[in-house]
Amino acid sequence: VVEAEEGRVPKPDRFECNNCFGNRFPRVVRYLNSLTTQNLMILSAVVVIIIGVILFLGLFPASFVYVEYHEMALLKNKVTGTVNRDDVYYVGCYVLGPDKEFVRYPNYGQTISQTVSVYTVDRLEISVSFHLQYYIRSSEVGELHKEYEQDYDGIIQQVIKSEIKNNV
Numbered sequence: 001v002v003e004a005e006e007g008r009v010p011k012p013d014r015f016e017c018n019n020c021f022g023n024r025f026p027r028v029v030r031y032l033n034s035l036t037t038q039n040l041m042i043l044s045a046v047v048v049i050i051i052g053v054i055l056f057l058g059l060f061p062a063s064f065v066y067v068e069y070h071e072m073a074l075l076k077n078k079v080t081g082t083v084n085r086d087d088v089y090y091v092g093c094y095v096l097g098p099d100k101e102f103v104r105y106p107n108y109g110q111t112i113s114q115t116v117s118v119y120t121v122d123r124l125e126i127s128v129s130f131h132l133q134y135y136i137r138s139s140e141v142g143e144l145h146k147e148y149e150q151d152y153d154g155i156i157q158q159v160i161k162s163e164i165k166n167n168v
Helices: 021-034 037-057 138-148 151-167
Strands: 064-067 071-077 083-089 092-093 100-106 110-119 125-134
Touching: 037 071, 064 071, 064 100, 071 138, 083 138, 100 151, 110 151, 125 151
Parallel strands: none
Antiparallel strands: 064 092, 071 083, 071 100, 110 125
């Protein structure tokens, strides 16, 4: 028998509710306390294995790093930012780990086309157009990265332009 004031519905007691979370949690604790040491070890091992499989499936695909056919690369650690300048990686698929990435350089000839204007002793302007192609040597990629990192292209163009001006 439930007594209630007129117009008010009584709230059920927290532990009388069969579908409430508060009633389920003590059952889980009682179940875990009733397990033997061997069963608890097996349950712990299963939980650790499931977590390990989930981590493996999440991290392993991120470990594959590709170098395309038109590239050569140096290995870079994402965490520390250090670059291994000793080893050059060529085309292929590498399993390096999720904390590694490549610093990529082109493995093909790069073309420079420019027009340079120079003045003679008589103050006449001469325009010289030139087109050239240069290649990055794989044996010198580490030194190139040490000196200029990825900003080498503009510097190479400036050096070429000044050499042509001096020779003209």
